[in-house]
Amino acid sequence: MKNILIVFLLFFNLSLLQAQHKTETIVEIDLNGIQEHALNVKVSAPKDQKTLEFVIPDIVPGTYMTLKYVDYFKKVRALDINGQEAEVKRKKNVFYISAQAPIDFLAYTVVDATSKRGIVGKPSVVEGTVFTPQSALINFNMLNGYFEGFEKTPFKVVVKKPSGFYGATSMKKLEESDQKDVLYAENYFGLIDQPVLYAVPDTASFVVGGQKCIVAVHNEKKTETAPKIKEVIEDVMHQVNNFSGVTSQEDYYFLIYEIDEARLKGMFKYMGTGSALEHRQSSVYYNTVLTERQYSYMYDHVSCHEYFHTITPLELHSEKIKQFNYRTPDMSRHTWFYEGFTDYFAMRTLNQSYTDEIALANSMSYGIATSQKRHKQSMIESSQDIIRKKNVFSFISKLKDLMAFYEKGAMIAFCLDLKIMERSNGEKRLIDVVLEIQKDYKGRYFRDEDFVNVLRDYTYAGFGDFYKQYIEGTATPNMQNYCDKLGWKYYPEGEKIPRYGNFYVKKDHENDKYTVTYTKGKNTLGLKKGDQILAINGVKAKEFYKDPKNEYYKMSFPKLGDSMVIQVQRKGEKIMLDGEAVLTKLKYARMKVLENPTEDQMKYKSYFFKHLKNVVEM
Numbered sequence: 001m002k003n004i005l006i007v008f009l010l011f012f013n014l015s016l017l018q019a020q021h022k023t024e025t026i027v028e029i030d031l032n033g034i035q036e037h038a039l040n041v042k043v044s045a046p047k048d049q050k051t052l053e054f055v056i057p058d059i060v061p062g063t064y065m066t067l068k069y070v071d072y073f074k075k076v077r078a079l080d081i082n083g084q085e086a087e088v089k090r091k092k093n094v095f096y097i098s099a100q101a102p103i104d105f106l107a108y109t110v111v112d113a114t115s116k117r118g119i120v121g122k123p124s125v126v127e128g129t130v131f132t133p134q135s136a137l138i139n140f141n142m143l144n145g146y147f148e149g150f151e152k153t154p155f156k157v158v159v160k161k162p163s164g165f166y167g168a169t170s171m172k173k174l175e176e177s178d179q180k181d182v183l184y185a186e187n188y189f190g191l192i193d194q195p196v197l198y199a200v201p202d203t204a205s206f207v208v209g210g211q212k213c214i215v216a217v218h219n220e221k222k223t224e225t226a227p228k229i230k231e232v233i234e235d236v237m238h239q240v241n242n243f244s245g246v247t248s249q250e251d252y253y254f255l256i257y258e259i260d261e262a263r264l265k266g267m268f269k270y271m272g273t274g275s276a277l278e279h280r281q282s283s284v285y286y287n288t289v290l291t292e293r294q295y296s297y298m299y300d301h302v303s304c305h306e307y308f309h310t311i312t313p314l315e316l317h318s319e320k321i322k323q324f325n326y327r328t329p330d331m332s333r334h335t336w337f338y339e340g341f342t343d344y345f346a347m348r349t350l351n352q353s354y355t356d357e358i359a360l361a362n363s364m365s366y367g368i369a370t371s372q373k374r375h376k377q378s379m380i381e382s383s384q385d386i387i388r389k390k391n392v393f394s395f396i397s398k399l400k401d402l403m404a405f406y407e408k409g410a411m412i413a414f415c416l417d418l419k420i421m422e423r424s425n426g427e428k429r430l431i432d433v434v435l436e437i438q439k440d441y442k443g444r445y446f447r448d449e450d451f452v453n454v455l456r457d458y459t460y461a462g463f464g465d466f467y468k469q470y471i472e473g474t475a476t477p478n479m480q481n482y483c484d485k486l487g488w489k490y491y492p493e494g495e496k497i498p499r500y501g502n503f504y505v506k507k508d509h510e511n512d513k514y515t516v517t518y519t520k521g522k523n524t525l526g527l528k529k530g531d532q533i534l535a536i537n538g539v540k541a542k543e544f545y546k547d548p549k550n551e552y553y554k555m556s557f558p559k560l561g562d563s564m565v566i567q568v569q570r571k572g573e574k575i576m577l578d579g580e581a582v583l584t585k586l587k588y589a590r591m592k593v594l595e596n597p598t599e600d601q602m603k604y605k606s607y608f609f610k611h612l613k614n615v616v617e618m
Contacts, residue, residue, distance in 0.1 A: 023047070023153040027144050030160040031198060034131045037112045038074070041143060045078070045103040046150050052103055053148035054095040057141045057326035060127060060192055061313070062277050064386045064402055066329055067123045068093070069142050072115075076108040093327065094148075110143055114263070124272035125286040130257060133162075135199040135218045137257045139277075139284070141192045146326075151188040158182050161198060168203060168216030169196035170253050170281035189324070193279045197255045204230035208237040209247030216253060220260040221289045229256065232295045236304050236350070243349040244431050246311065253282035254303060261288045276302045278309035304346040311345075313338040316438040318448040333448050335383035336471065339402070340409010344417075345431055347410065353609055358552055358593055361488050364414065365591030368479050369493060371407040374400060376474040379408065412470060415477050416459065418485055418604070423460055426607030433458050485604045487597030491590045498560040499584040500524050505533060507545055514541045516568075520587065524579030531568040538565070557592050 026044040033040055045052060056070040070093040078086035078097045086099035088106075097103055113128025123142065130137040140157075156174070159167065159181040167173075167181050171194035175182035185191035199218040204226040206213055215230040233254055240246060264270065276285045283306035290298055313321050313332075320332035332338070351360035382401045417430035437458050446454050452472075456463040469475050480490050491497055501523025506515045514533040536544045536555075544550050555564070558581035565578045597605065 023150055024156055025144075025147065025150060025153065026156045026158065028158045028160075029143070031136050031165065032160060032162055034133055034136065037115045037131045038109050039112075039129075039131050039136070039143075040109050041107070043106045043144055045097075045105055046147055048102050049147075050080075050099055050102055052097045054097060054106060054145050055148055055151075055327060056093045056095075056145040057192070058093050059326065059329045059387070060139075060141045061321060061324055062279075062309075063127055064331075064335070064398065066387060067127075069123060069128075072111050072113070072123075072129075072142055074109045074111060076106065078106045079104050095145075113142065114259070122271075124275050124277075125257060125259070126272070126275050126277040126284045130259070132220075134220070135197070135257075137195070137197050137218070137255070137284070139192065139195045141326075146188040151326075153187065155185045155188060155191045156182060157184075157191075159198070164200050165198050166201040166203070166216075167196050167198045168201075168214065168253055168255055170194050170251060170279070171196065193281075195255060195279065195282065195284055197257065197284075202226045206230060206234045206237070208234070209241040209245075211248045212251045213237055214251060214253045215256065217256040217258065219258040219289055220263070221258075225258070226256075228292050229254075229295050229299060232299050233303050236300050237307070239349050239352065240304060240307060243352055244308075244345070244435065246435070248310075250281050252307070252310075254285065255282055256285045256287070256299075258287050258289045264288070274298065274302075276306050278306040278314065280310060280314045283307065283309075300350060301346055304349050305343055308342045308345045308349075309338075311434060311438055312342060316434070316441055317445055318451065319445050320448055322445040329387050331384055331386055333380045333383050334451055335386055335402075336379035336405045336409040336412070337451070339405040340407075340411075341413045341430070341434065343406045344410040344413035345434075348417075348431075357605075357609070358548065361483075361591040361593050364411075364479075364483070364488075365490060365589050367407040367410050368490060368591075369589035371404060371411060372476060372492075374404050374407075376476075377401070377404075378474055379405070379412075379471045408476065411477060411479060415466075415470075415479075415482050416463075418482055418608070420459060421604070421607040422485075426603075483591070485601065486608060487594040487601035487605065489592045489594060491586055491592065493586055493589045496583040496585050497590070498558050498562070498581040499586075500555065500558065500564065500579055500581055501527075501584065502587060503527050505551075509542070509545070512542050514545060524582060525564060525566055526577045526579065527566070527568070528570065531570050533566060533568055534574065535567040536564065552593075553595055 023046050025046070028042040029039055031039070056073060058066045070090070076088055076090070076095055078088050078099070080086050080099040080101040081104045082101050084099065084101065086097050086103055089096045097106065110129065112131040113123050113125050114130055116122055125137065127139055127141070129139060129142045161167070161179060161181065163178050167183070169183065172184045173181055174184050183196065185194060197216050197218060200223070202217045202219065202223050202225060204215045213233070215226050215233055217226040217229060219225045270288070273286060273288050276283055283303070285299065285302065287298055317338070318332050318334060320330060347360065347363050351357070351363070382404065386398055386401055413430060420428055420430055420433060437454060452464060452467045455467065470477055483490050502520035503516055503523050504518040506517045508514070516527050516529055516531040516533065519527060519529050533541045535541055554562070558564070560581060560583065562581045563578065565576065567574060567576055
């Protein structure tokens with residue numbers, strides 16, 4: 001009996017392996033054949049199927065608009081095992097295939113995301129494709145779909161490539177040679193979650209907290225840009241590790257495509273540049289060709305934000321993400337959490353210390369001001385209804401809703417962070433709570449409608465009231481009450497405060513140049529655009545600006561009646577200017593970090609700006 005059972009189990013396992021082998025989907029592409037931003041694709045059909053539905057996603061995780069990816073699939077045809085043409089009919093985003101004999105394969109051409117102009121209904125490159133003879137950026141939702149009923153079976157991608165090309169991707173490579181790769185994903189979600197960038201390698205790598213990070217770049221105008229961008233991202237990742245302790249044993253890829261600006265056409269040609277999209281082990285970035293000076297500005301916050309998405313929603317999420325519907329969008333109630341908390345963590349990561357406090361306060365003032373101007377609505381309702389329709393009015397409306405998730409969502413996170421620190425005497429922060437939830441829910445998901453209970457259980461008993469008022473409801477927290485705890489004073493747009501006027505000084509410390517680059521209306525000092533500041537109150541400009549507090553408290557937030565004497569060089573002539581701080585109406589909201597905080601405020605500052613890093617395996 002025992003022997004019979006063993007034989008049966010061996011037979012069963014062998015049959016299972018054969019069945020899996022038979023149902024794997026094989027995709028074949030040849031990058032040598034790219035012409036006019038188009039690529040030919042061949043997809044094997046599951047065995048013994050005379051009718052099939054080939055589904056092209058209407059939407060993918062991390063995006064908030066149904067897009068006709070299917071419109072980029074051209075000349076779709078299918079053959080049966082006898083070489084006869086099968087009937088192919090398209091309805092919406094599905095190709096219906098039927099044949100007299102079992103279907104052998106599907107063949108078609110895909111054009112890339114840069115081949116169409118416009119703004120509405122057009123996919124961005126970060127979720128799409130770019131095909132040139134020198135490169136191929138592939139998000140697989142715009143390269144191949146899945147056969148209905150077989151989306152959970154393995155996918156194998158056979159890639160023929162020009163000699164010298166390297167495919168940067170987190171996807172497993174079953175085979176890798178100079179002119180051919182074979183990529184492998186366990187299922188369709190695993191396939192579209194692992195984009196690939198093919199080009200002559202321009203890469204750089206580093207290790208943080210035991211995790212290897214690879215920066216892969218294709219710049220259409222120059223090479224060897226990865227090492228410089230890597231410097232920016234490596235610094236960011238060290239700050240991520242210092243703030244959160246998050247680390248992983250899996251490699252993580254930053255895939256960056258910088259397009260030649262001359263290739264962009266039309267009124268909305270820059271639409272999508274500066275964008276990024278997260279994946280579990282990688283993120284994709286799309287920009288025009290940048291200068292080295294722009295790298296920090298363009299890649300520090302966005303790379304930090306995308307990496308924090310590895311916490312939520314990529315790991316911590318509801319069934320709406322786990323069981324993502326590619327055919328008919330069914331959005332989660334908690335986009336405000338996925339985007340707002342993530343952006344708050346990025347903001348906090350890049351402004352962790354006392355020296356960064358002013359920058360953090362400025363970021364919060366912007367978020368408060370813009371969120372208060374937006375249409376008041378429930379974060380829950382707008383999350384569920386975030387999908388944009390294919391018209392300009394819906395596009396703009398939903399874009400505003402999405403921005404509210406980043407702004408009001410980040411404010412909600414800020415308030416909760418302070419509440420959690422207050423209740424734990426600074427021993428626990430919001431990031432610690434979210435990581436604790438993530439750990440407890442590893443490998444499973446929470447029910448969308450139960451998330452309020454999850455947050456209440458991990459935060460504090462009264463959270464339900466906060467949730468009902470500010471997340472489910474339309475109210476906005478009284479931010480000044482929270483800012484007071486840190487010794488911050490918020491001044492809304494239109495309020496009058498002592499100022500010398502509206503002007504901006506660009507500081508080039510390396511070359512000792514301090515230039516007035518902007519003035520608005522009258523300023524009491526008489527500064528003009530182009531003035532080179534030489535000295536302030538008898539102190540050389542370099543020494544004055546060396547201490548950020550000088551500019552902040554003496555120039556940006558003076559006391560009523562304070563005066564200032566400035567020596568400038570204007571058109572080759574050195575002149576002296578002076579003026580007095582007067583009450584001036586603010587054109588933009590401002591946040592002031594008070595110069596002399598109270599003992600209680602210093603206590604909250606010590607909570608807020610100290611780190612309790614514990615390594616968190618993801």
